Amino acid sequence: EAGVAQSPRYKIIEKRQSVAFWCNPISGHATLYWYQQILGQGPKLLIQFQNNGVVDDSQLPKDRFSAERLKGVDSTLKIQPAKLEDSAVYLCASSPTSGGTDTQYFGPGTRLTVL
Amino acid sequence: GQQLNQSPQSMFIQEGEDVSMNCTSSSIFNTWLWYKQDPGEGPVLLIALYKAGELTSNGRLTAQFGITRKDSFLNISASIPSDVGIYFCAGYYSGGGADGLTFGKGTHLIIQP
Numbered sequence: 001e002a003g004v005a006q007s008p009r010y011k012i013i014e015k016r017q018s019v020a021f022w023c024n025p026i027s028g029h030a031t032l033y034w035y036q037q038i039l040g041q042g043p044k045l046l047i048q049f050q051n052n053g054v055v056d057d058s059q060l061p062k063d064r065f066s067a068e069r070l071k072g073v074d075s076t077l078k079i080q081p082a083k084l085e086d087s088a089v090y091l092c093a094s095s096p097t098s099g100g101t102d103t104q105y106f107g108p109g110t111r112l113t114v115l
Numbered sequence: 116g117q118q119l120n121q122s123p124q125s126m127f128i129q130e131g132e133d134v135s136m137n138c139t140s141s142s143i144f145n146t147w148l149w150y151k152q153d154p155g156e157g158p159v160l161l162i163a164l165y166k167a168g169e170l171t172s173n174g175r176l177t178a179q180f181g182i183t184r185k186d187s188f189l190n191i192s193a194s195i196p197s198d199v200g201i202y203f204c205a206g207y208y209s210g211g212g213a214d215g216l217t218f219g220k221g222t223h224l225i226i227q228p
Binding site for chain 1: 119121155156157158159160163203205215216217218219220221
């Protein structure tokens, strides 16, 4: 079974530029999560999708971050414009359903550096 | 919001030693999870705990869900070089369908051969 795929793996941009990350969850997984992991910290949830609907985006900085999962499969996370403090690894995870008892499987992440 | 305090922040041990790390929360969780993250990779689930007082093993790893539902510990017995990495505790309290995990800051395990 293929795991969660993310691209690109690395991205370097200057502040005020825009950037987008892509995630392909495990086939058949209804729930998709985006986490932000700042160096030396644990991952922090940004947004949770159930199929193509948003379940929780309370920690997403909506003035600059946006995410979508149009067909309930792949998802993109966008930052526009980027700030220095957005430098982090952005992790995508998926699980078969929601409810917490299903394991969340993480992708390798996209490491963003904002200069 | 919920916060997890994980300790120790880092551990330097000799190969073959036992390891113990723990996590405490400011609020109650329904589920406690322990993950390991290697450099350049996403976290991988090691052990999941779903019931207060539950003690679960996975090979040389043992974890417990605290009775108060506000803490958990992870033990690793007879450490080996491949145990090196960052260990995260994570918890969640279900409600309204949102079940994103709250993570601790991690314990960095370094093993000297």
